[in-house]
Amino acid sequence: MIEIEGLTRRFGEVTAVDGLTLTIGEGEVFGLLGPNGAGKTTTVRMLACLISRTAGRARIGGYSIGDATAARKIRSLIGLMPEEAGLYPDLSAARTLDFFGRLYRMPRAARTERTERLLTLLGLWQRRDAPVKTYSKGMRQRLALARALIHDPPVLFLDEPTANLDPEGAKTVRDFLLELRRDKRTILLNTHHLEEASRVCDRVGVLANRLIAVGSPEELRRSLWGSATVVRLAEVTGPVADAARKAGSGDVAVAGNVLTVPVGDPERDNPELVRAIVDAGGQVQFVTESVPTLEEVYLRLLGGRQ
Amino acid sequence: MNWRNVATIATKDLGILVTRRSVRLSLILLPLGVAIGLPQVARFAGNGGIPAALLPRFLTAFLFFFAVTATILPVAIASYSLVGEKIERSLEPLLATPAADGEILLGKGLAAFVPPIAAIWIGGVVFMALSDQETRARLGHPYFPNGTAILILAVIVPLMAILSVEYSVLVSARASDVRAAQQAATLVVLPSMALYVLAEVGAITLNMATLGVVAGVLAVIDAALAIASRATFRREDILTRWA
Numbered sequence: 001m002i003e004i005e006g007l008t009r010r011f012g013e014v015t016a017v018d019g020l021t022l023t024i025g026e027g028e029v030f031g032l033l034g035p036n037g038a039g040k041t042t043t044v045r046m047l048a049c050l051i052s053r054t055a056g057r058a059r060i061g062g063y064s065i066g067d068a069t070a071a072r073k074i075r076s077l078i079g080l081m082p083e084e085a086g087l088y089p090d091l092s093a094a095r096t097l098d099f100f101g102r103l104y105r106m107p108r109a110a111r112t113e114r115t116e117r118l119l120t121l122l123g124l125w126q127r128r129d130a131p132v133k134t135y136s137k138g139m140r141q142r143l144a145l146a147r148a149l150i151h152d153p154p155v156l157f158l159d160e161p162t163a164n165l166d167p168e169g170a171k172t173v174r175d176f177l178l179e180l181r182r183d184k185r186t187i188l189l190n191t192h193h194l195e196e197a198s199r200v201c202d203r204v205g206v207l208a209n210r211l212i213a214v215g216s217p218e219e220l221r222r223s224l225w226g227s228a229t230v231v232r233l234a235e236v237t238g239p240v241a242d243a244a245r246k247a248g249s250g251d252v253a254v255a256g257n258v259l260t261v262p263v264g265d266p267e268r269d270n271p272e273l274v275r276a277i278v279d280a281g282g283q284v285q286f287v288t289e290s291v292p293t294l295e296e297v298y299l300r301l302l303g304g305r306q
Numbered sequence: 307m308n309w310r311n312v313a314t315i316a317t318k319d320l321g322i323l324v325t326r327r328s329v330r331l332s333l334i335l336l337p338l339g340v341a342i343g344l345p346q347v348a349r350f351a352g353n354g355g356i357p358a359a360l361l362p363r364f365l366t367a368f369l370f371f372f373a374v375t376a377t378i379l380p381v382a383i384a385s386y387s388l389v390g391e392k393i394e395r396s397l398e399p400l401l402a403t404p405a406a407d408g409e410i411l412l413g414k415g416l417a418a419f420v421p422p423i424a425a426i427w428i429g430g431v432v433f434m435a436l437s438d439q440e441t442r443a444r445l446g447h448p449y450f451p452n453g454t455a456i457l458i459l460a461v462i463v464p465l466m467a468i469l470s471v472e473y474s475v476l477v478s479a480r481a482s483d484v485r486a487a488q489q490a491a492t493l494v495v496l497p498s499m500a501l502y503v504l505a506e507v508g509a510i511t512l513n514m515a516t517l518g519v520v521a522g523v524l525a526v527i528d529a530a531l532a533i534a535s536r537a538t539f540r541r542e543d544i545l546t547r548w549a
Contacts, residue, residue, distance in 0.1 A: 050398070078402070080399060095321075102311075
């Protein structure tokens with residue numbers, strides 16, 4: 001659905017996006033992670049035909065960005081939720097969606113039906129006629145999401161959809177994103193929130209002007225950390241630690257009565273590891289997989305780059 | 307050009323603008339004040355009123371004040387329309403729709419153009435009716451409407467309003483708040499005000515020939531500013547330079 005090749009944007013001497021190459025499949029939810037100034041918003045703006053590219057090319061739904069005649073078609077295919085909600089304070093939610101529905105040339109009946117559906121799903125239907133200036137931040141963010149979806153676009157660009165929201169507001173938006181994922185809509189999600197990316201995205205890319213890693217959250221974790229098994233015992237003795245070292249495939253970390261043992265293939269190596277510990281006199285209480293968070297992966301990727 | 311998009315944007319902007327008390331008041335009070343106040347000046351200036359021989363020249367100059375008003379009123383609205391969207395960051399979602407830059411600009415321009423023109427035309431009719439009462443009493447016949455009045459209201463006033471809207475677009479690109487935009491844009495009043503003062507002191511005569519020249523010059527300036535404002539109102543510039 002989205003094919004990007006060598007996409008580059010410079011602002012004077014500053015290169016905001018440098019040679020981005022990426023393919024996002026139909027129905028895929030792709031998270032773009034990166035610090036402020038990493039080029040995430042610039043990427044979305046180029047793909048939405050809002051700003052031009054310096055080099056490279058990209059196609060959305062078969063239409064090339066940068067082609068003036070295709071720009072209208074691309075903008076019809078996409079729904080954009082910018083980082084700032086950017087709503088009209090004096091308009092109500094219903095009038096806001098009606099206005100944008102008209103610009104997407106939706107018939108009146110479709111606008112009405114879609115407005116009711118989206119505002120109901122996002123918990124705004126009861127306040128549909130109140131001016132936006134009376135809404136809370138979370139309500140505004142939800143309305144901005146409804147606006148991006150009014151024309152039922154197959155491609156959705158979400159730029160920090162939960163930024164600056166309280167935990168409850170963020171959860172509402174995140175739950176809705178999971179709903180959207182079930183719709184098989186192609187979504188490009190810019191986010192700082194790594195837990196959100198981990199829960200919602202099929203794949204993530206770490207952008208720091210250049211794309212420095214891409215894969216599913218699980219693939220990224222494994223590529224950087226490998227696998228490790230955490231074993232909690234009644235007590236860690238010298239012979240038990242030695243047995244774990246022999247059965248594992250690297251340095252064993254001991255913290256209190258917990259051993260963290262690197263293993264090549266957990267399914268193959270764990271039974272042997274547990275047997276070795278028990279044979280050495282250890283009393284095993286729990287065995288779990290060591291899973292680094294996406295945040296740890298992200299920080300290591302960016303740290304490695306710096 | 308998709309005129310439905312233009313109408314949608316203009317209607318939305320008008321709907322928002324009429325909710326603003328300051329805009330409503332300026333649209334009503336300024337034209338009405340001119341329409342009612344200036345005939346009273348003609349009637350009571352120096353207690354006996356403007357001398358009958360000078361009355362036609364003064365009334366034409368007074369009517370030209372509506373052209374000055376046509377440069378003032380759109381500034382207030384266009385500044386709200388453009389700088390307001392800039393402050394609320396609502397231009398980006400609008401620019402992400404299939405509406406073309408020109409359609410957005412024209413929609414916003416129409417929203418800033420139509421209400422002032424309607425208010426000025428209503429004010430102009432009231433002014434002419436009140437002035438005719440005076441000329442009937444003093445000259446024995448109504449003075450308005452005449453060719454000069456039609457040229458001022460039907461040609462000069464719209465051209466002045468277009469000038470004001472286009473100039474406001476250029477100013478709004480650089481302004482960061484509505485008041486600053488309005489203050490900067492009020493400079494556009496100066497040429498029309500200068501013409502008005504020159505007409506009042508008798509330095510120029512606002513006859514068909516003079517007004518024809520003014521209309522021609524305005525049309526050329528409007529065309530040039532249309533090109534400049536269209537060049538300013540580009541998606542890329544709005545998102546990367548306007549902020």
